[in-house]
Amino acid sequence: MSVSRPARCLFTAPSIPAIRPRIRCRNLHSSPNLCERRKPRYASIKASEMGLVSKPPARDLFKRYDDEEKAALAKRYTPEQMEAIEAAEEAIDPDDLNERGVIRSDWGSLNYLDDFSQMQPTIDKRIKREGPVDPKERLMTPEEYAEHHKDYFMKIMDENDVPVDFDRDDPEQLKKLRPNRLDEFKSWDEVPDMIGSNGPLKSESMLAPGVPRDFESAVEDPENTKKSEEEEDPRDPDGRYALLMKQTGLTMDDISSYKIKMLVHHRVVNQTRLGKIQSQYILVIAGNGNGRLGLGQAKGQEMEDTQANARIQAIRNMQPIPRYEDRTIFGEVEAKVSAVEVKLMSRPPGFGLRCQHLIFEMARAAGIQDLAARVPRSRNKMNTVKAAYEALMKQRIPDEIARGRGKKLVDVRKVYYGGRV
Secondary structure (H helix, E strand, C coil): CCCCCCCCCCCCCCCCCCCCCCCCCCCCCCCCCCCCCCCCCCCCCCCCCCCCCCCCCHHHHCCCCCHHHHHHHHHHCCHHHHHHHHHHHHHCCHHHHHHHCCCCCCCCCCCCCCCCCCCCCCCCCCCCCCCCCCCCCEECCHHHHHHHHHHHHHHHHHHCCCCCCCCCCCHHHHHCCCCCHHHHHHHHHHCCCEEECCEECCCCCCCCCCCCCCCHHHCCCHHHHHHHHHCCCCCCCCCCCHHHHHHHCCCHHHHHHCEEEEEEEEEEEEEECCEEEEEEEEEEEEECCCCEEEEEEEEECCHHHHHHHHHHHHHHCCEECCCECCCECCCEEEEEECCEEEEEEECCCCCCEECCHHHHHHHHHHCCCCEEEECCCCCCHHHHHHHHHHHHHCCCCHHHHHHHHCCCCCCCHHHHCCCCC
16 A cells, blocks of 8 residues: 655745845934934024123122112111121122123013112012011010910009999999900900010011901990891891891892892702602802802702702802903803813804803803803703803903913004094
8 A cells, every 4th residue: 555645835935035125113203313414504603702792890780789778778677687788798799690690681570670669569578667677576485475465464453443342243243344355355466476675566476467356346235136136127037148148248138139040950869778868959040240140059858948048158159250341251261060061152242142041041140241152062950050150260361361471461442443442
C-alpha cells in the first residue's frame, strides 16, 4: 500500500520588500519642528538700546522728603516710626529703584507716586483718629475689662443714691433703682475695649463698630405693649403678617400693593411607617412692579396657612432685579436648574412679553415690559420658575464690566441719535 504525498501549492504569497520608506510618527500639530523653522535674519534689538526710551533722572523721579513734608509726617507718626522712614530712604538707592522698579504708564495704572495728603476712597481706608498713633495700644485683658465695667457701675451708684425709705418689695421703686438694665446695655458702648500708655482709649478701636442700638426700647413698657396688642389691622385679622411687619418695617399698605401670584400648587406625599402623609406644596412670587422680585415656597396640611407662609417668604426674599431702561434685561442670560434650561433675551421697546405664562408673571411682577424667553428642554414648573429667577439675578451689568476692565462707560446715544433717544 503506497502513501500519497501532499500536492504542492501552485500559488505562493508575494515577497515583502526588505527596504520600506521611513515614515515620521508624531502627533498632529500645526507648528513645524524646531529644525524646520525659519531662523530670523536680524537679531532682536531693544528699544532702550536704540535710544527710543527716555527715562527721567532717578533723583527727579524719586525725590527726598523736605523739611515741610517731614514736619507733616511727624504729626501722623511717632518719632520711632519717623526714624524708620528716614532709615528706609537712606537704604534705597534711587538709581537702582529706577532700573529695577517698573512704573506703569498705561490706562490701568493708578497714581501711586503720591504725597498721601489727600484720601482716595477707592484705595485708602478711613482715618480712625487724629494725631500720632500710640505704640502701646492693645486690647484689654478680661480682668482689665471687668475692672473698668465695675468702675462704670460704681460711678452710676455714686451719682444715684438709694433713698432712705427704699422698699425692695415695691416693684415701682425697683424700677427707679440705678444701675438698671438700661445701664447694663449702655455699658457695652461706654466702656472702651482698648488701652494705651495713658489708660483707656476713648477713640475708635481696631474692632468693627457695633450695630446702633435703641436703648430706650430695651426697657419694656407694658402700656405700649397693650396698645400694640389692641391695634389690629382689619386686613390682617389673624395677625399673620405681624411678625413680617416688625422684622422688615413694612406696613399693611405696602404688603397689599405688592403683586403676589401663586404659580405652582400640587399635592406631595411622604411615605412613613404610619402610612402616606399627604401635604401641599405652593410656590409664590412677589414683586413691587418696579425692579424687585422674590420667590417663596412652603409645605403644609392646610391650603390657607401654606399659601400665607409662601407669601411671607416671597416678600421676605425680594431682591432687586437689574433692568435696562426700566423695561427689559441686559443682553441675553441663561440658567439651568436640574433638567430645565431657560434663556432670556432682551428686546426693543414695544416688543412685549413673548414667553410662557410662568415667566410672563415673573416679568410683570418685576416691572419688565419687553422680554423673550426660550425653554428648550424640560418644562417642569417649579424648576422653570427657579431657573428664570436665577437668570434674572445673574445679569452682567455693563457698568460692572467696564469697571472690572478699568474703562469708562459713556452713553453716546444722544450724540448719535440727535437727542431723540
